[in-house]
Structures are given as C-alpha cells and as structure tokens.
Amino acid sequence: MHATPDLTRHTVQIDLGERSYPILIGAGLLGDSATYAGLPTAHSAMVVTNDTVAPLYADAVCAALQAHYRQVDRVVLPDGEAHKDWTTLNQIFDALLSKASDRKTVLFALGGGVVGDMTGFAAACYMRGVPFVQLPTTLLSQVDSSVGGKTAINHPLGKNMIGAFYQPQRVICDLDSLRTLPPRELSAGLAEVIKYGPIADMAFLDWIEANLPALRAREPAVLAHAVRRSCEIKAHVVGQDERESGLRAILNFGHTFGHAIEAGLGYGAWLHGEAVGCGMVMAAHLSQRLGLVDEAFVRRLTRLIEGAGLPIRGPALGADRYIELMGHDKKAEGGEIRFVVIDGPGRAAMRPAPDALVREVLAACCD
Structure with a gap:
C-alpha cells in the first residue's frame, strides 16, 4: 500500500521525446518567479483565466511572470462548461490579435479544465502553434485534464469533439489553490483520482479508501500524494500512447x-x-x-x-x-x-x- 509522503515539491516527467515536459507539484508555486524559469523566451505572455479564478490568483501569476516577459497581458473568460465553445475561444484570439501577439508569445492557462482545454486549443491554432503552460487550479485539472495534451471545445452534439493534441511546455500544480476550491468541485476532482485505481493500481484504490475523509478534509500531505500518484499513472499511459490509438483510451x-x-x-x-x-x-x-x-x-x-x-x-x-x-x-x-x-x-x-x-x-x- 502507498504511504502518504511529505509536502516537499515533486516533479513527474511526461516522456514524449522532443515534446517531453515536467509536471511540477507543490505548494506556493503560482506566485514564485522561479517556477517559470527555463520556459521558451518571448517578448510577451498572455494569461488566460476566468472570472472566478482571476480575483484569486491572476495578480500573483502576472507579477511572477514579469521577471521573464517584458509584456504580460491577461484575458478573463466567463466561468463554466457552458462557455467552452467557439464564442469564448474567440475571446482568446481577440485578445492575442489586439495585443499584436507574435508566434513566440507564451499562453498561460490559469484555471480548471475548461480554461486549460480552451487555452491549449487556442495555442495550437494561433499562428499555427504557440507555446503554452498549464496552471491548473482545480483538483480535476491537476490530476487529469492539464496533463497529456488533449485540448478541445464542446459541440452541442458531443463533448470535446473539436480540438487537437497539443502538448504544454510545463504543468504547474500549486496545491495551495485547492484550498479555495468549493466542496462540489473538490468532489468532482476526486472522481478522476478514484478512476486511476480500478484501471491501473488497486493499491492506490486501497489508499484512496483509507484516506477519503482526509482527502475531503483537504489535508495537504494527502492531497499532495493523490495529485502526484494520479499524474504518475497518467504520465506512464500518455508516454506509451500520446494520441489515444490504444492504451490511452483506458483513461476514459x-x-x-x-x-x-x-x-x-x-x-x-x-x-x-x-x-x-x-x-x-x-x-x-x-x-x-x-x-x-x-x-x-x-x-x-x-x-x-x-x-x-x-x-x-x-x-x-x-x-x-x-x-x-x-x-x-x-x-x-x-x-x-x-x-x-x-x-x-x-x-x-x-x-x-x-x-x-x-x-x-x-x-x-x-x-
């Protein structure tokens, strides 16, 4: 059975050859300028977030990015799955074009799965591809949607039917952001944590059962282990099957x-x-x-x-x-x-x- 580790920062590597990248997991990452060292050099950065997350974290992220980019802009989208569509996606393109963003501009997806998916898709499309970084702020996005390069928007006839495989440069999972997560969102994230047990690691399922009250109580060390182990399993699967031709489908x-x-x-x-x-x-x-x-x-x-x-x-x-x-x-x-x-x-x-x-x-x- 897995033991619950300490709260030191951890790195999980996604091994995809030249498209490989790290997942950084720890507390206090979003507002630390050192978190963003070594990313692609550019004149400008664009932080894409939503109207729920922006008041909580956007100022700290933008301030930290100022150490690396001369110009740091932001675009604030409406929150929610109902806005994961062409209209909202175009708000990202409008912001990029109005700022004359070039093909080296780095996008930063600050939010949950909807923001991450749409920012990644925008990055894949804008000028045929610009770099982007995932800054997931929900449990669900930290353990699943931010990792692996799936980007998309919804269509009335089907979820995530319009999108692209496009890998981020880095995924930064700041565990402190889980403190502000509404209980309903925390439970939603636990669904994706639980998923990894029956498909890949029954010892992890045993651990989740034993630690479920602590997970719901947001005990930091327990959440840290849940995020880390989930990312390790997903990294292993994605490393073998990036474009879901076979094995990766089990994640569904x-x-x-x-x-x-x-x-x-x-x-x-x-x-x-x-x-x-x-x-x-x-x-x-x-x-x-x-x-x-x-x-x-x-x-x-x-x-x-x-x-x-x-x-x-x-x-x-x-x-x-x-x-x-x-x-x-x-x-x-x-x-x-x-x-x-x-x-x-x-x-x-x-x-x-x-x-x-x-x-x-x-x-x-x-x-």
Whole structure:
C-alpha cells in the first residue's frame, strides 16, 4: 500500500521525446518567479483565466511572470462548461490579435479544465502553434485534464469533439489553490483520482479508501500524494500512447456514459467529475454484466464514489437518448459504441457491448 509522503515539491516527467515536459507539484508555486524559469523566451505572455479564478490568483501569476516577459497581458473568460465553445475561444484570439501577439508569445492557462482545454486549443491554432503552460487550479485539472495534451471545445452534439493534441511546455500544480476550491468541485476532482485505481493500481484504490475523509478534509500531505500518484499513472499511459490509438483510451473509464449525461442535460448542469463518477458506476455494472468483475467489486467502487460526494444514479434521459448520445462519442467506430470496462481489478480494456446489456445497465443505474 502507498504511504502518504511529505509536502516537499515533486516533479513527474511526461516522456514524449522532443515534446517531453515536467509536471511540477507543490505548494506556493503560482506566485514564485522561479517556477517559470527555463520556459521558451518571448517578448510577451498572455494569461488566460476566468472570472472566478482571476480575483484569486491572476495578480500573483502576472507579477511572477514579469521577471521573464517584458509584456504580460491577461484575458478573463466567463466561468463554466457552458462557455467552452467557439464564442469564448474567440475571446482568446481577440485578445492575442489586439495585443499584436507574435508566434513566440507564451499562453498561460490559469484555471480548471475548461480554461486549460480552451487555452491549449487556442495555442495550437494561433499562428499555427504557440507555446503554452498549464496552471491548473482545480483538483480535476491537476490530476487529469492539464496533463497529456488533449485540448478541445464542446459541440452541442458531443463533448470535446473539436480540438487537437497539443502538448504544454510545463504543468504547474500549486496545491495551495485547492484550498479555495468549493466542496462540489473538490468532489468532482476526486472522481478522476478514484478512476486511476480500478484501471491501473488497486493499491492506490486501497489508499484512496483509507484516506477519503482526509482527502475531503483537504489535508495537504494527502492531497499532495493523490495529485502526484494520479499524474504518475497518467504520465506512464500518455508516454506509451500520446494520441489515444490504444492504451490511452483506458483513461476514459466512465467517460462514455458521463459525456452522455453532460450533453443530455446541457453542459454545466452536472460538473464533469460528477458525470464521470456516475459513469464509472455504470461502467462497473457493464463490466459485471460482461462477466469481467464480480458484484462485490461493483459495490466497492459504488460505495467509494458515493463517499466522495458524487452522484451514483444517472438522470432519466431515457435509454434511447443515452444510446444516441453515446453514438457520438469519440471512441465509437463504424456506428459501434465502445466502452472502457474493468477487465479484472487494476486492468481496463476497450470493448463493444450489446445494446441489450447497455439498456440493462441504464435501467439499473438511472432514475
């Protein structure tokens, strides 16, 4: 079983050859100018944030960046998944063009997963590619969305359907930012932490169970270990399969059902982590019906997800609507929906499932 470490700063490396980069994990990183040393040289930097995070951290980040860039600008976006769209993306381009930003300008994504995804996509597109840095301020973005180079915006027909693989120069996880996280957002982040156990590391799942009260109480050393171990697992997977041609798909455990919930209810009604948590319960039930895990495993995972403060029953969209929405999932091929299932504790696999079994799961797991 994993021991909980001290609070010293740690670095996890993403090994992608010339696109390799470090994930820095520790306290007091955002406002420390040394955090930003060694990044690509440029005349200007652009901090992209939102109207929730900006009052908390933007001034400190911009002040720290002044040591490295002659000009530091910022653009403040509206907060929330509902704004992860073309209109908001264009606000980033408007800011870059109005400041005459050149192709060496470095973008800094200061916020949660929505800000990180949109800033990365903007960086991939602006002048056909400018450098960017992830400064994730939520638990979910620190353990998942900021790592690995997936960038995107949503479309009414599907989540993250328009985007690019584009790796950051660095990911900076300041654990102090988790202190200001609303409880609901903390629980949403725990969904992505929990995910890593059943797909890759059952000893980590044991540790999460043992430390769940401490995680919800935001004990610093416990959060530090959760972020570090999650990043280590994701770094290992991304290093082997950067563009999700095979292995990386296991990181989407619970996401096929979860994305359908988000799209079906309207983006922002449920947080992404809430939908993923519920989606993991559904995916565990499907794994059981496929004969891959036993009922005790499903009960254990369901109990843990509920204990993290996450929903374990899906909204009543109707089976036909769920299946229609899941047909738009990026993992669908040739009209066949494929699911990440647990292929035995600590292992995940991608498999199709008969409609009849999926409907059974939806009947069992939805209100």
